[in-house]
Amino acid sequence: MHYLSNDTIAAVATSQGTGGIAIIKISGPQAFEIVSRIFRPRHLTARGLTACDHQRLVYGHIVHPQTGVLDEVLVAVMCGPRSYTTEDVVEINCHGGAVVTQEILNLVITQGARPAQPGEFTRRAFLGGRINLAEAEAVIDLINAKTRKAARAGLQQLNNGIAQQINELQNMLMEILAEIEAYIDFDDDLEETLSISPLKQRMTSDILPVINGFISSFREGRILKEGLRLVIAGRPNVGKSSLVNRFLNQERVIVTAVPGTTRDIIEEMIDIDGLPVVVTDTAGIHRRPDPVEAIGIEKSEAAIAEADLVLFLIDGSEPLNSEDRQIYGQIKRQDHLVVQNKIDLCQGQPPPPTIEGLCTEEVVRISALTGDGLERLKEQIVLRLGLGIDPDGSRILVNLRQRKLLEAVQQHLDQACCYIGQTCEAELVAIEIKDALKAFQEILGQGVSEDVLDHIFERFCIGK
Ligand SMILES: Nc1nc2c(ncn2[C@@H]2O[C@H](COP(=O)(O)OP(=O)(O)OP(=O)(O)O)[C@@H](O)[C@H]2O)c(=O)[nH]1
Ligand SMILES: [Mg+2]
Numbered sequence: 001m002h003y004l005s006n007d008t009i010a011a012v013a014t015s016q017g018t019g020g021i022a023i024i025k026i027s028g029p030q031a032f033e034i035v036s037r038i039f040r041p042r043h044l045t046a047r048g049l050t051a052c053d054h055q056r057l058v059y060g061h062i063v064h065p066q067t068g069v070l071d072e073v074l075v076a077v078m079c080g081p082r083s084y085t086t087e088d089v090v091e092i093n094c095h096g097g098a099v100v101t102q103e104i105l106n107l108v109i110t111q112g113a114r115p116a117q118p119g120e121f122t123r124r125a126f127l128g129g130r131i132n133l134a135e136a137e138a139v140i141d142l143i144n145a146k147t148r149k150a151a152r153a154g155l156q157q158l159n160n161g162i163a164q165q166i167n168e169l170q171n172m173l174m175e176i177l178a179e180i181e182a183y184i185d186f187d188d189d190l191e192e193t194l195s196i197s198p199l200k201q202r203m204t205s206d207i208l209p210v211i212n213g214f215i216s217s218f219r220e221g222r223i224l225k226e227g228l229r230l231v232i233a234g235r236p237n238v239g240k241s242s243l244v245n246r247f248l249n250q251e252r253v254i255v256t257a258v259p260g261t262t263r264d265i266i267e268e269m270i271d272i273d274g275l276p277v278v279v280t281d282t283a284g285i286h287r288r289p290d291p292v293e294a295i296g297i298e299k300s301e302a303a304i305a306e307a308d309l310v311l312f313l314i315d316g317s318e319p320l321n322s323e324d325r326q327i328y329g330q331i332k333r334q335d336h337l338v339v340q341n342k343i344d345l346c347q348g349q350p351p352p353p354t355i356e357g358l359c360t361e362e363v364v365r366i367s368a369l370t371g372d373g374l375e376r377l378k379e380q381i382v383l384r385l386g387l388g389i390d391p392d393g394s395r396i397l398v399n400l401r402q403r404k405l406l407e408a409v410q411q412h413l414d415q416a417c418c419y420i421g422q423t424c425e426a427e428l429v430a431i432e433i434k435d436a437l438k439a440f441q442e443i444l445g446q447g448v449s450e451d452v453l454d455h456i457f458e459r460f461c462i463g464k
Contacts, residue, residue, distance in 0.1 A: 006028075010027075012024055012101055018096055018097060025091050025116075039092075049090065057093075058077065070107065072094075075093070076090065118457060119464060123453065134399075137456060138161060140460050149275055169207050170441075172202070173440070176202060211409055211410050218398075228272075231303050234314060238284070238314055239315065239369075240313050242341075248279075253281050259286075260284060262296070263283055265280055273378060273379075287326075304334070307335075309335045309381060310335065311336070312327065312331055313341050314353055320354065324353075412432045413432070
């Protein structure tokens with residue numbers, strides 16, 4: 001893919017479909033000229049749109065040369081470099097109908113603009129030096145956010161998230177490198193009196209803990225981004241599907257008194273305290289399945305293996321049986337919560353389940369039928385995952401590319417510290433630190449290849 005700085009791109013920036021308004025965004029050197037040819041301002045001026053209109057909204061009409069007026073619009077003008085892309089940008093705010101929007105976009109294209117590729121506006125913002133690559137990645141996370149918490153994490157990353165902290169760490173590391181290089185340049189006889197050992201202390205106490213913190217926050221970041229994989233497992237008829245419906249507040253899944261009702265796994269997105277959660281209903285696991293059930297059970301077991309958290313559901317109105325115990329044996333090594341359902345059928349407190357290795361205090365009691373205990377269950381889900389450590393989200397790593405690069409930094413710095421500890425070979429230490437700095441730079445987008453950029457920006461929508 002080639003990006004010419006001398007071409008002008010255009011796309012609909014708002015989502016497709018009918019809406020109150022839609023925005024067509026045009027960016028590039030011919031943006032003013034192209035729009036001037038098709039825009040008739042209310043107060044007719046001969047000059048067309050120019051830099052004098054910077055940050056102004058101009059009212060008027062879009063006029064097709066053959067068919068006449070297409071729409072009544074407001075046109076926003078932003079001059080480069082003080083615009084999102086750092087180029088000249090015009091945004092046409094038109095009425096939101098899909099037909100009108102498409103007609104205006106087509107007209108803009110016939111006047112010389114090229115349809116924008118996915119993420120091309122943001123790519124230009126990056127290439128123009130307005131944002132770094134970590135910030136561009138935060139833009140897509142913000143757009144894709146499905147819950148309040150995920151959106152907040154995206155916004156924090158954009159404002160003062162990882163990019164700012166990487167800059168600080170990079171500066172600290174450059175100072176350390178400068179001292180090591182000064183040490184290397186000293187005369188041999190001075191080396192005996194000088195030492196680079198204190199630099200190890202600075203790396204291990206000021207830099208590595210921050211990096212390690214980011215790396216270990218990745219699980220939280222992935223959950224914020226993709227949703228927590230919550231799988232409800234248990235033998236047939238314990239109320240798994242009823243609990244899914246209760247979470248969703250609707251009769252989404254079939255519930256009957258017949259054991260073996262759910263045959264296939266069913267996934268739905270829910271929001272627990274601002275956290276995106278993909279809740280999976282599974283087929284009841286039991287010993288003598290028919291061929292259809294056997295396939296369902298196989299899928300259930302695969303979903304359980306992939307889960308971030310398993311809700312092991314048992315029927316509180318009945319004693320536990322060997323099937324319950326067998327399922328518990330399967331899930332107990334994973335993150336799980338034991339949930340005793342149907343407490344509405346019990347007189348007083350249901351008897352605690354007796355399973356070897358199970359701490360009865362940790363059992364959450366609910367009724368999927370009445371909704372009793374559901375809020376406590378949601379609290380336990382959030383608690384169990386240890387989420388919410390960073391309420392503003394600025395220290396949460398959400399991006400796999402960034403994680404891999406931070407792991408590289410971590411390895412190089414560990415190796416540098418190791419060299420300092422062993423032989424004080426300053427040249428080797430310097431090489432490791434330079435490699436760590438290179439990985440830092442890549443996080444911010446310096447020196448990354450076109451392929452990496454293509455891969456990042458193809459995940460964007462057209463118009464962003
Ligand atoms: N009294 C009472 N009945 C419940 C409760 N939860 C579920 N049930 C009933 O238990 C029966 C089975 O519920 P389901 O939700 O279909 O159970 P399941 O675990 O999905 O069952 P399978 O799909 O067969 O594995 C239905 O008759 C539900 O109405 C509860 O909390 N209290
Ligand atoms: Mg079911």
